[in-house]
Amino acid sequence: MSHSIFKSIALVSAMASALAASAFAQTIAPTRVGPVSQYGQLMTGKNSQGKGQIYGGCEGVKDGAEVQVRGMSLYWSLMPQAVEFWSEEGVSTMVRDMNIQIVRAAMATGNEDWNNGYKGYGSDPTTQMNLMKKVVEAAIKNDIYVIIDWHSHNANEQTESSKNFFKQMAQEYGKYDNVIFELFNEPTDVSWSTIKTYADQVVSVIREYSDNLILVGTPKWDQNPQAPIGNEVNDPKKNTAYTLHYYANSHCWSGSYDWSDPTWGGDCEGTKGEKAMNAGLSVFVSEWGTADANGGGNPDQGRNKSWQDYMNTHKLSWANWSASYISEGTAAFQGGSSKTSLQYTTSGNLVKGYLATNPTSYTACKANVPESSSSTAALTFGTNKDIFNVTIANHTLMLESTASGETSIDVFDLLGNSRLQKKVQFASGIQAMSLDMLPAGSYVVRVRQGANMKQVRFQVR
Structure with missing residues (x-):
């Protein structure tokens, strides 16, 4: 795998599209915050x-x-x-x-x-x-x-x-x-x-x-x-x-x-x-x-x-x-x-x-998502109609977006410590970012681009 941080990938990349489709097909989404x-x-x-x-x-x-x-x-x-x-x-x-x-x-x-x-x-x-x-x-x-x-x-x-x-x-x-x-x-x-x-x-x-x-x-x-x-x-x-x-x-x-x-x-x-x-x-x-x-x-x-x-x-x-x-x-x-x-x-x-003394309502914590996944997007923010998908597999973060502009990528460990911060100008399309620099462990990545934001929980093995 290349150790360069970013590579542009054409929107027509069949491999990336297949990866994203496969990741979302495997998602089991919670129906409430528990x-x-x-x-x-x-x-x-x-x-x-x-x-x-x-x-x-x-x-x-x-x-x-x-x-x-x-x-x-x-x-x-x-x-x-x-x-x-x-x-x-x-x-x-x-x-x-x-x-x-x-x-x-x-x-x-x-x-x-x-x-x-x-x-x-x-x-x-x-x-x-x-x-x-x-x-x-x-x-x-x-x-x-x-x-x-x-x-x-x-x-x-x-x-x-x-x-x-x-x-x-x-x-x-x-x-x-x-x-x-x-x-x-x-x-x-x-x-x-x-x-x-x-x-x-x-x-x-x-x-x-x-x-x-x-x-x-x-x-x-x-x-x-x-x-x-x-x-x-x-x-x-x-x-x-x-x-x-x-x-x-x-x-x-x-x-x-x-x-x-x-x-x-x-x-x-x-x-x-x-x-x-x-x-x-x-x-x-x-x-x-x-x-x-x-x-x-x-x-x-x-x-x-x-x-x-x-x-x-x-x-x-x-x-x-x-x-x-x-x-x-x-x-x-x-x-x-x-x-x-x-x-x-x-x-x-x-x-x-x-x-009956268990809580009757819950609040999702800022560093958490409903499921833990190495390849599945979990929480979506923003109400616009942009396509904005984030998946992670094989030590690589994939971002598919119809928007463009400055993109913030923040990675935290499960104790809330910042492990990686990047701000990059991304054009629309599919982009990739290597995560090879992270040691083995469990993480949350937050990706922001304009009004769009997604969080993904993933593991590095």
């Missing part, structure tokens, strides 16, 4: 006391800028009482009626076949992929976060299948700030080293295409988020958090049990979470329930409030199990509900009350 536009890509970091937290790419890692998002987890993608909500209508209804900021898509990963029309990814990858894509794209359109969850208790025995799945997901959706990758749901009684060996391999595949947040499960059904202390997953982007799962009737948020696990001790799950955070690990509650650990029981109001206080104190993001009308005490919906009409159980009403 939490993703306000917070940006979620990222791990430490506060001034060294405590692990989650932050947003918009404001960066600084005290007071911690991000907590709250929403629902879909039930395993096998049951008709759950699969109905694996749809654009289902996600949109939860955004509208429950005020969710995040949805978790818990995909069946193995050779499951429950003779009800649905099989796991190992037996029917096409159906499971299509369900996942519906949820991810619905989340992007609603401008909320989405967890792509490899919902397996034995993911370490499915490494190659998992790598293939996450490679496709990262290639297709890793450019969007909405997307979070969860690699291992509730490992059973296996060692942390076993989990880490698996996670290191899958992380390396994802990092070829995306620097988005990754969640990794912890031993004994996500009850030991402190296990990775001193032996974290190998992540070149340093954007991995560890999961804590709890069920309010079965698990405790503070103190210890009157028994002790021979490997992990007797601390409460909440206490273990605090140990992890105080050691600098970021923790994410990707699943929790209002009642018993087996999904049954009746929600205990007092225990649920104590757990909510715990998560709010530590600004822990969460997804409630489950968005379904399965016959379980922790299901949020009653039978008779549909993807466009929700009737709530005791659990659902309790969770809906917690979600």
Whole structure:
């Protein structure tokens, strides 16, 4: 590639036109300004006391800028009482009626076949992929976060299948700030080293295409988020958090049990979470329930409030199990509900009350756009009829404009630091600018020409 900064390119350039057309064809545009536009890509970091937290790419890692998002987890993608909500209508209804900021898509990963029309990814990858894509794209359109969850208790025995799945997901959706990758749901009684060996391999595949947040499960059904202390997953982007799962009737948020696990001790799950955070690990509650650990029981109001206080104190993001009308005490919906009409159980009403304190409106931050893309224009300003398109691919910024005149090009990193500023006289047509001078990382470029302005989020690898 030439290292000259600017080259004029004829408007009839077939290659450039094809690039622009391809970029815009791949765009999934949000239909509103939601939490993703306000917070940006979620990222791990430490506060001034060294405590692990989650932050947003918009404001960066600084005290007071911690991000907590709250929403629902879909039930395993096998049951008709759950699969109905694996749809654009289902996600949109939860955004509208429950005020969710995040949805978790818990995909069946193995050779499951429950003779009800649905099989796991190992037996029917096409159906499971299509369900996942519906949820991810619905989340992007609603401008909320989405967890792509490899919902397996034995993911370490499915490494190659998992790598293939996450490679496709990262290639297709890793450019969007909405997307979070969860690699291992509730490992059973296996060692942390076993989990880490698996996670290191899958992380390396994802990092070829995306620097988005990754969640990794912890031993004994996500009850030991402190296990990775001193032996974290190998992540070149340093954007991995560890999961804590709890069920309010079965698990405790503070103190210890009157028994002790021979490997992990007797601390409460909440206490273990605090140990992890105080050691600098970021923790994410990707699943929790209002009642018993087996999904049954009746929600205990007092225990649920104590757990909510715990998560709010530590600004822990969460997804409630489950968005379904399965016959379980922790299901949020009653039978008779549909993807466009929700009737709530005791659990659902309790969770809906917690979600009611989420914001009802959002403001897109100045350094953020609705999706993260290396090739897609996102925000357009100005009301004139000029053609004004900006795309980025292969370390090159392409500007197509029917206007001419002084053009300002400003590049910022996600902490708001200016990394490049140029003012150039551009004629109408298609122009190119090399971005080879930027080191690897995530950026926002703002291009202004007269009344026209566009912002694009992109990555340099």
